[in-house]
Amino acid sequence: MSDSINYARLDGIHSLAGAIVFAIAYVPLFFYYLLQSTRRPTYVFIMLTVFCTIRITSFILRSILAGSSSAGENLNLFIADVIIYNVGFFGLLYSAYTLVLDRELVADPEGKHSSSLGPLAIITRLMRNRHLIRLALTIAVVLGIIGGTDETSSNSSTLSTGNTLRRASIYIFLVVTCLLVIETFLFAIAEHTGAPDYRRSSGEPFGTKHAVLILLVISMLLVTREAFFAATSTNLSKQENEHFWYPLSALPELLAATLFAVPGLVPARKELPESRSAWA
Template identity: 55%
Template sequence: MASTSNPDINFAHLIGYHSVAAAVIFAILYIPLLGWFIFQSFRRPTYVHFVLSFFCSIRVTAFIIRAILAGSDSAGHNLNLLIADEILFGVGFFGLLYSAYTLVLDRESLVDIAPPTNIISSLTRNRKLFRLAMTAAVAIGITGSSMSQDSSPQSVNTGSTLRKISAIIFLVLTVLQAYQTCVLARMEMTSSGAYRHDNESFGMKNGIFILVAISLLLLIREAFSVATIGNLAKQNNEHFWYPLLALPEILAVVLYATPGLVPPRAELPK
């Protein structure tokens, strides 16, 4: 097994961790978002608010670790700390994607029209199946990240393969979530946006446009992740990583904070 630290190799700099300022800025930007979703979790408790609170807390932690790895030479030599940071970034996306998925299905249940009954739509609306696939992707990704840092070439190859499988599963799920968003958009246009309630908030009236934007941001994030999965140098290049992975994530979280976007639990069907 590879040593947890090596005084001769700065692992963080080796794979592309250089900018302390960028990591600190993103950590700071996530703090008010974390406070907002924690506040909403108590004021209007919903699954989406809980999960986004969890996601923001993970991102604050991950960016703080990233800043430490980029700025501290001794920390940069700690391989375990680097692996922990990579795992946090991978695990966090679970919450972001499942929040989008849950929100689309919750809003779909409020539209006064029956959803499509084709096989793809039926499978996509199966929350347990979707959650199971996401959990499998996370588990495979964590295992792959750990094995990729092993000293054995066979373990490294296996770890790289597992990371690719995890990324592909997440991309497929992200595409399915985007498809479900398109289904919701069509349902809203067919029913002229008529919901079975009188919620006139900005987020409820314009929610489908916000959800489409979130879906596009998640697709950009995952497309970049899969496109560079075989080239870690390019994937961790901060000139690409921040605008194509970190930025789409935080923009999606900002959109989630739109007032009225998340339906109150009392309005959802039992």
């Protein structure tokens, strides 16, 4: 009788302590964003609540896989952990993108700075199309789920297709993350140069006053995470190596999720102008 395969060990899941620490770290964030979703219901807080729920679930599964040999040999449990973790990034990335667009709306409700960009206005308008961004991220999630499932197949053709779909998912996430960085830098430049009709916040909470700086840090954390996945997309052993995975994937996500909790960073729904639909 052949030995059983421990898929978790084979995929580089070894640290029980690391998984437990990250699962616990997301618990207070979950309750905070859940409370904010109740008191100040906004899309950002709701999505962050969902993200934290997914991350807690993912790290609990990861701790089970790392701490139990029999669990590590359960292929379905292993696949579930991989899929849940990858799907969760949608919530964090789209929350960041939504927050940048919302902050731009609060600062420039009429979109006058965008229209002053000339030919670039068309490109920026596409970048600010929430439906388009959401569609791209949804496609990335679907491809990631299918690819993650196919990668466990014993059929070489299906396995190859799974690898291709998984990489396509990673690259789509990377492109959207890069667009987030560009959009955030455009926002920062507009505020720094004091563009005409660009309103700045003064005498506001720390998160409102320093929103651009915080958003820049969040975007750089997310691009670090996704750049790591893209750079290791053809080398799964390095991608799943916990010496790289925790500091370059798990930690940037946790830090980014924590920064959303800075008081005043996320605008209340009443602060958003009615013209938001024109940016959607």
